[in-house]
Amino acid sequence: MEVYINDFDDLGNGISRIENKVCFVKSALPKELVDIKIIKENKNYSTGEIVNIIKKSELRIEPICKYYNECGGCNFLHLVNGEEINFKKRKIMNYFNKLDNFYTTKNYNYRNKIVLHVKNGIIGFYKEKTNDLIEIKYCYLVKEKINKIISLLNQYKDSSFCGSITLRVNSSDESLVSIEGNYKYIDNLSNSNLIDNLIYNDKVLKGNDYFYEIIDNYKFKVNYKSFFQVNILGLLAIIKILKEFFKDKNFNTALELYSGTSVLGILISSFVSKVTSIEVNENATRDALHNVKINNIKNLKVINGLVEDNINKFHDIDFILVDPARRGLDKKTIKYLKEIKSKYLIYIACGIDSLKRDLVELNESYQVDNIYGIDMFPCTNNVECIALLSHKKT
């Protein structure tokens, strides 16, 4: 069936109309004429797949990655460089009607962490929306050192191994590898000079179960089970926005919610008299306590627990930073954030949909002053957003 693509949807699929019904076509670009087959028919919309491109967009390029059509990891490798940024800027504008600045990072080889799955001797990623593995020998998203380790894993393939391999690399290219499952060639990995730290079924076989990362002259311990931003240039953009915000302000009390290893809490500790970080992951909390100590921070307290169980203990707060997981804030936390009446609230979001939903809820008490975008996940349709809110004076 021949269709004309009018626009992109929010995920970067092409949108067409077939007899007044919307049809989403994966990898189709606006202004293209494509021959498609319908793969899913719903009441209000259908989903199509390209069979043949009849008229190509001038923005279309040959994907750099040979796994692109099967692997669900990237969404924009068929789009000319620069247009992905325009798509992300437009997306933020569509969601919030506001975009004060957008920070780009690096097109490829930016990710410092990936999780590979292994089954029947295949090391790779799951194909989009399936349990089938696609073998990956090189990934354009990850740092080169991670690709070298992927090659090493392919040298020592164990066809009976079924499990997962998490690869992390810090800014100095030190590696932290964690393997779950029974892997025949674990000693060969351990002996390789590509592997600096190796954890095998939660036991340290080489080095440590952590490494350090240096950011903005602070040193951060990161356990293999702790969250750390996957794109360091993106993290530096967050820090730039925070520093700009704090430049002309002097606060007494601050809360850092969903704090991980307290990277952001430590960075803002020089602008406020007292900061409290709240984080549920025990390893990340231990890292945070250690990071406070080694960076000689005297005004930051770390609480291990759920934000929603601890936030009601705080009153008279000047500044709150929230950086939740993709699902965003829960109802209890939103209720308390409204009651606390903090002068300012900064919301760092990797999930644009949950940010939008939560801003609607918070709108009763807080107004949105600025929205920033960061290209934290190049080649994918995810975009990191930062919302700067201030309390609506009552």
Ligand SMILES: C[S@@+](CC[C@H](N)C(=O)[O-])C[C@H]1O[C@@H](n2cnc3c(N)ncnc32)[C@H](O)[C@@H]1O
């Ligand atoms: C997106 S990460 C942000 C971490 C930190 N701000 C950073 O930049 O490194 C979210 C963190 O929230 C933690 N988390 C998730 N749900 C939580 C909850 N309900 N209460 C406390 N922490 C939570 C996760 O363990 C994770 O460390």
